[in-house]
Amino acid sequence: MSSIPVNIEWLSDCSGCHVAIVDLHEKILTVLQAVNIQRCPVLTDIKGYPKAKLGLVSGAIRSEHDRHAAEEMRKSCDLIVAWGTCAVYGGIAGAGNVHSCEEIFDTVYRNNKTTCSTQCPSSEVSPLEPSVSPLDSVIPVDLYLPGCPPHPAVVFDALLGLVEGRPPRAATKESVCARCKRQMEKSEVDRIRKNSEGVPDPEQCFLSQGYLCMGSVTLDRCLSPCPLNGIPCSGCAGATMQILTEPNRDIRTEIAERMSRLTLIPKEQIVREIERTSKTHYSYTMATPMIGEKPTFLIRKWTEEEREDYEQDHND
Amino acid sequence: MVEIQVHEDGCRGCRMCVDICPTTVFEYDEEKRICVVRHQEDCIACLSCAYLCPSGALAHANFHTVKNFYRDLAFCEKMERFL
Structure with a gap:
């Protein structure tokens, strides 16, 4: 079995989904034999988006950077998996939709009682999108893997299924x-x-x-x-x-x-x-x-x- | 005839299916503390029990599917792609 090139990207989220990969424990060896992880912000130092068969994208679209990264992932990967609750539904970053961007800036920067700066950052920080949205509002998504983070058993089944070319187990309706x-x-x-x-x-x-x-x-x-x-x-x-x-x-x-x-x-x-x-x-x-x-x-x-x-x- | 499957490990023994079924298909098994299908032949496939079951532990087969006009079609297309 030749190894499959994989890109992993991280938008607005907490990194818990990446940690879920490590939670595979020794099973990760089986996965690592089969895949070649290229771009992965927490593991590798690849800044660009090399061509890959599989793209795992975690996190919501909160900033302009998120949108750009999602689009680059779509261009570079044959198959995109919305990975984790933030990518599938917007996740907890979605609470930002209850307030306007101005209200958020006011609370976080201008009127924050625990910082001395009253200025909003204007450089080096990506501007916010008007609202928070899930990944599929920006790019077409092939598969959805919800969970915060998805249990390693589900991640393993999904990754192995994709690597072996068999359809992974579809969602059961159980709660x-x-x-x-x-x-x-x-x-x-x-x-x-x-x-x-x-x-x-x-x-x-x-x-x-x-x-x-x-x-x-x-x-x-x-x-x-x-x-x-x-x-x-x-x-x-x-x-x-x-x-x-x-x-x-x-x-x-x-x-x-x-x-x-x-x-x-x-x-x-x-x-x-x-x-x-x-x-x-x-x-x-x-x-x-x-x-x-x-x-x-x-x-x-x-x-x-x-x-x-x-x-x-x-x-x- | 409609077939009903109860996922026994999933059943929490809440008796909601027993209460809501219009044709008294289910019974509560006091010993196992789960619901059991007692009169499958009476099932009219209204699916009230499947919708109400908190665990999603009830599955029906071999019934005529009626199209819901009020479904969210955009999501229905995505449903098959959920892992």
Whole structure:
């Protein structure tokens, strides 16, 4: 088997997806025998974009540099994989879409209480795009590998499949709940609890206990480590296929539908609570048109209402 | 006849399928604490259970697919490309 040239690029993200490759442990030897990593900002010192068969692109399009790098990757690679949640849905950088670029500059540079500079950088830093968008808004993408980061088992299967020329295992429709071992049972709980409140029962489903867990609306690309270790799912691998395909289904309504059947909490109250904390619950997916352009997705209105409530409470 | 498959490891035993099924296809197995298909022949393939199942542990086969007019077609094209 001759080695396959691979380019890896890193746009606006945290580098966790690159670390997921290292998490392959000894399996990485199998992959390294088969591929020849050319451009890879964390590993090699290749500045250009050599021709490659496979291109892995992680990160969202936040700055003009991101757009340029994405376009260069498309030109140099035969097959482009949107790798990780940021590339697939925009990821947490997508929270930038709740605010204008001016508001972001004000908070980060001009009125930042912890720095002495009040100037916005005008050189050496790439200008921002007007909004954050996922990779496929800029270049055509051949395959999508969501996850924050995708579990090494999924990365390995995808890489090996591509190297061997066989189609990798396509996404299953199962959610994070499918691997969580907590018992989902009906309870008498009548109010939503904050994640910081009390100690959750390790055997019982978070929804049954009144905690907002996103497991039932999130693709299983992680093997469910968070709920298995006492932490409610934060939805990092993005929404399930039924939410992405159908405009009338949404993260908040799907969670509310299930939670209201398990507890005594009314559905409307759950929807309202998720809207109130929408920056948290939509943090990984709000930049993708599949979520952000749903007609009922009004995150600016929700966050504004929440801010007004907060100010009112704290002025009294 | 519609075939229903329950991914037993995926089932969290929430009984939502038992509650929502209009034709009482499912039963709750108290011993295994999961749902079981008891009257498959009664299934009308409304897929309410598959949509509601929190784990996505229910799969149906051998039914007439009806086109949803309200689907996000742009995403449906991408769906096959998700790894």
